Amino acid sequence: MTDTTWVPDLDALPDRRPKYDRLAAAIRTGIAGGDLVPGQKLPPVRDLAWKVGVTPGTAARAYRLLTDAGVLTAGVGRGTYVAETKSPPSPVLLAEHVFDASGDVNLFSPKMPDLGQGHLIATLAAQVVAQMPADRLMRYPSRVTDLAARQACLAGLHADVGPADVEDIVATNGGQNAIVLILQTILRGPAPVMLGDAISYNGFRSAAEMCRAELMAVPWDDEGPDPQVFENLVRQHGAQVYCTASEVNNPTGQATSFARRQQIAAIAKVHGVHVIDDDCYARIDRVGPSYRALLPDLGWHVASPSKTISPALRIGFAVAPKAHAAALVRSAIGQSFGVSPLLTDLYAALMRSPEIDGIVQAVRARIDRDVGVVVTTFADCAPGYAPGIPFVWLVLPRTWRANDFVAAAKARGIHLKSSESFLHRDSRMVHAVRIAVNGLLAPDRFDAAIADLRDLMDTPAARISV
Structure with a gap:
């Protein structure tokens, strides 16, 4: 298979992590989003480094991280490939029957998807x-x-x-x-x-x-x-x-x-x-x-x-x-x-259990999918996140205070956690919210809630101080 033409864009997902970590996260996002498929060959280290604008050592370290984690495979003289995914446990329980299609959307605390672990x-x-x-x-x-x-x-x-x-x-x-x-x-x-x-x-x-x-x-x-x-x-x-x-x-x-x-x-x-x-x-x-x-x-x-x-x-x-x-x-x-x-x-x-590794991988893939939706939707806000971790930290624009945004989201039926929940009494105030992944929601309902939050952010209520 020829090298992929896909190139990760580190600037599209700005954050404060080291470049090798950001590059590894971008490759994971490409795999989760389907831009990179199992068995696909990735560019050589020097080619990737030149295309992305990092040192060969940075690219090599990103590849090594993902190879150690089983996300990529590599062989001397053979190149680096997206790892073939393990067969999921049979049957994989997507558990649509437990999805609640009515009521509010709870993004207050992370909720794991049931992809076979319950059974x-x-x-x-x-x-x-x-x-x-x-x-x-x-x-x-x-x-x-x-x-x-x-x-x-x-x-x-x-x-x-x-x-x-x-x-x-x-x-x-x-x-x-x-x-x-x-x-x-x-x-x-x-x-x-x-x-x-x-x-x-x-x-x-x-x-x-x-x-x-x-x-x-x-x-x-x-x-x-x-x-x-x-x-x-x-x-x-x-x-x-x-x-x-x-x-x-x-x-x-x-x-x-x-x-x-x-x-x-x-x-x-x-x-x-x-x-x-x-x-x-x-x-x-x-x-x-x-x-x-x-x-x-x-x-x-x-x-x-x-x-x-x-x-x-x-x-x-x-x-x-x-x-x-x-x-x-x-x-x-x-x-x-x-x-x-x-x-x-x-x-x-x-x-x-021989099934547990496949289940954990499936859970992380679903988390990465949902996190990817949030990160893409709020890319201009430099959201804080990490691969496989079921929450995103969103620093709000100056038009919003954290508690006001949480209250406005609640009025739309979406529950979030304000930054105040994570601050010590003597901490400097940061106006931000944590958006938690809820794996018990159907993906389309989760996506709709994130789109609604973006609309809310872009339409702050007018304020008059007296």
Whole structure:
């Protein structure tokens, strides 16, 4: 097959990520949109670099990211091709019967499409219960009963999490529970101070409140958290822990650059600050190593299948620094005795299933389709997003305030989350909204809602100040 004539346009999808990351995202978008098809040959590295206006090293790194993720295939002397897609599980459940064609459109929080995982979970749950010894159903969970789940988690960890073994992993009741457990393990004193990103997942604030800790905001620039502000807050307030999501900030979609992670890690090491790295959105095209890899004695990694398979699977995993693994185990036992064998055995069975990879790929493809609609519709607004991540961050034009836009959208039957939901009390106000993908909506209804939001943005109500 001859080389494709398709050329990604990096300027059409402006954002703040490194060029190799943007190029990889553009290729993914081309595949999701059908411009690139399985088996199609891509241009050689030097040709692509010249056409796009980047260095050959940048193009090579984008290809390598996508090859490692299985999106592309490559061979010496053969070239680079779009990977042949795996056969989807049979049958793939598009679940049109669960689509709600009436009522409001909920884009408030991400909702995953059911592309076979619902049926697979139900089938395996019945098998797990049928095969489980009776005494296992009559005992508290333990490190023995959740061993298979921890092994499955270990097998799925990216190398950038750093060296780990099964004893470093603690099963939790979801990713949020993992964050709380870690904080309960490491926070000290009557009034501990935590740091968090100025625009971030509000679960960090909830966890701080539960642990009676004060949470202070660290602003970001194009590379990630401001290292000078970070160090000043540590010095002035004796912060003990920093909560972040280095691969996918929720809600902006921005990743912390590798260089900035190194800077933050160096400061944290000097001052003994723990870093919790929330990786529940599990970005495929990794930007750099986790803080756990950069801080072997102070870095913590949090993972969960909630954002890739189903949020109904209330299981998560905390990967501790080796020196703190035993303390985290004690915290988990003291809080809930562990995670039910019904869940840990089900998770292990799901990870062993030959169907699960195809389902996860199908889910990500649907997410990319919907995100692509939003990004294309609002391309002039430089929306923030990441491949396979079910939300888009939209900074509003000066004609709109965030809460007014949310209220106006609600009047049209579309529910969004305002930037205010992601800001700390002392954060600088940003007038933006997060548009979440709702996989339970039929695609045409989702597309119509996005078009309606564009119309709303372009027709702000007149204001008169008195």
